[in-house]
Amino acid sequence: MNLEAFILGCGGMMPLPHRHLTSVLLRRDGDLFLFDCGEGTQVSLRRLNLRWKKISAIFISHTHADHVTGLPGLLMLSSQVERDEPMYIIGPPRISEYIQASMDVLDMYINYEIIVREITESGVVFEGNGFCIRAFPLRHTKPCYGYTLEEAPRPGEFYPEKALALDVPKGPLWAALQNGGTVLSASGLTVRSEDVLGPSRKGRKFSFVTDSRGFDGITENVKNSDFFVCEGMFEQALQDDAYEKGHMTAAQAAQIARDAAVKKLALIHYSPRYNEHDLNILLKEAQAVFPPTILSRDRSVYDIAYED
Numbered sequence: 001m002n003l004e005a006f007i008l009g010c011g012g013m014m015p016l017p018h019r020h021l022t023s024v025l026l027r028r029d030g031d032l033f034l035f036d037c038g039e040g041t042q043v044s045l046r047r048l049n050l051r052w053k054k055i056s057a058i059f060i061s062h063t064h065a066d067h068v069t070g071l072p073g074l075l076m077l078s079s080q081v082e083r084d085e086p087m088y089i090i091g092p093p094r095i096s097e098y099i100q101a102s103m104d105v106l107d108m109y110i111n112y113e114i115i116v117r118e119i120t121e122s123g124v125v126f127e128g129n130g131f132c133i134r135a136f137p138l139r140h141t142k143p144c145y146g147y148t149l150e151e152a153p154r155p156g157e158f159y160p161e162k163a164l165a166l167d168v169p170k171g172p173l174w175a176a177l178q179n180g181g182t183v184l185s186a187s188g189l190t191v192r193s194e195d196v197l198g199p200s201r202k203g204r205k206f207s208f209v210t211d212s213r214g215f216d217g218i219t220e221n222v223k224n225s226d227f228f229v230c231e232g233m234f235e236q237a238l239q240d241d242a243y244e245k246g247h248m249t250a251a252q253a254a255q256i257a258r259d260a261a262v263k264k265l266a267l268i269h270y271s272p273r274y275n276e277h278d279l280n281i282l283l284k285e286a287q288a289v290f291p292p293t294i295l296s297r298d299r300s301v302y303d304i305a306y307e308d
Contacts, residue, residue, distance in 0.1 A: 003028050003151075003204050003304040005227055005266075007296040008044035012210075012233055012269040013066055015039050018276070020298055021066045022210055022269045024229055025050060026149060031128060034058040034074075035147060035208045035229075041070035042077060044299050053081045057126055059133065060091030061210055062144035063098055072102040079111050086113035090125050090135070092143040093118050119145055131203070136221040138212030140246035146212070148221060151203025154306070155180055155193065162196040204304050207262070210269045213243055214252040218260075225262040227304045229296065232267035235281050250282035254289035266296040 004027045009020030021038025025045070032055045034041075045052045052074070061067055071089075078087065089099060096116040103110065119125060119135050122145075126133040131151045138144040158178045160170070167185040168174065176183050180193045207222035210231040222228050232250030234242045239249050250267055257265035267282060274282065279295050286293040 001029050003206070005206065005229065005302045005304060006044075006048055006050065007229075007266070007268065007298060007300045007302075008041050008048075009038045010268045010270060010296045010298055011038070011066075012231070012271055014272050016272055018298065019270070019272075020044060021069065023070060024208060024268070025055075026206055028128075028131065028149070030054065031056055033126075033133070033149070036061055036067045036210065037070040037074055038066050039069040040298075042073055048299055048301070053078060053083060055087070056085060057088035057090060057133075059125075059135075059147050059208075060089065060095050061138070061146065061208075062092050062140060062142055063094055064142070064211065067211070068095075068098060071099070072106060072108070075099070075103075075110065075114070076106070076108055079109050083112040086115050088115050088117065088126065090117045091119065092145055093120075134221070136217065138209065138218070139215055140211045140213075144211050144246075146207065146209040146218065146221065148208075148225070149206045151205070153200040153203055156198035156200050159196055159198065163191070166191050166195060168196070202307055204306060206304060209253075209256075211246060212248065213246055214248040214256055219256050220260075222256065222262060223260045225260065226307075227264050227266065227302060228257055228260070228262040229266045229268050230256065231269035232282050232286055233269055233271045236285050250286040250293075251289050254286035254293055257293070258290040263292065264302075265290055265293040266302065267293065268296045 006025040008023035011019035020040025022036050023038045023041040024035045026033045122136040124132045125135045134148045135145045167187045173183045177193045182192045205225045207225040207228045230253040232253045233247045234249045236251045
C-alpha cells in the first residue's frame, strides 16, 4: 500500500513566483487528504496531475490567511465534477464560519455535501480502514493544531514452511492466516495466525506541524514519525522574532525531530525573506542538529516506505 506526500506549497506569509503558500497532499492508495490549503494549491494539483476530486478530507491548522486562501477555489472546483462522497473539513474554531461566509459572499454553487468539524480537544478527528488522523494543539497567536496520520500495526511476516508443517494447504487458508484469522488444517487441527506469523510490524506515521513555537508537546505527538513535515520559518539568529510571532526556527524543528526519533524531517513554511539560495541557511542549521533533514519544495513528492 503506497503512502506519498506531495508538497503543493512550502511558503509562509505571502506567495513568491516559485513558492506557493503552505499545502501538503497525502495519498494513501485511493485516499487523498489535504493539510492546509494556501494560495496556489490548485495550481500545484494541476501541475502534478493529481486527482483532486478524490480528496476526501481537508485538515486546516488555523485560520490565518496564508493557510486557507486556497480553500474557496478548491471547494468551487470540486463542484465541476460528479461527487458522491462528502467532503470533510476539519479545523480549529471558526473554520465553519469562514467556509460559510465564503460560500455566501461568493454565491458558490456546491453540488456535494460538506461536513465541517471544529476541533474542541486533541485526539482522533478522522478514521479510515487501517488508520486514524489525530489532532493536537500547537502554540501560535491563535488556535492552531498539528496532525498525525497513524496506521494500525501490520501482521507479522508469514512463514509458509510453518503453515505446511501444520498441514495447512496453500490457498485461501493461507490468506486467512495472514489476515489474522484462525483456520482448520487438513487434519482438523486449529491453527491460529500467531502460529505461522512473526511479530506484528509497525504501521507508518506522517506528521504535519506549522505555525507554532517549539515545545515538548510537539515532540510527544510526532514521536517515531516516518515523515515529519514541520515549519522552519527562520534562521537561529532570528529566534526571538520567531518566538514573538508564534513560530520556530529550522534548528528548533530539527531538535524536535531528533528528540522525537523521526526518520526524516522536511522543512516547510519558509519566510519570504529567504530566496531559493538563502534557504540553504535554514537547511545547514537544521542538519547540524538532525542530519536527515531536507528542504521541501513546491511539487516535490516523497514516498513514505514501510520499515524493513
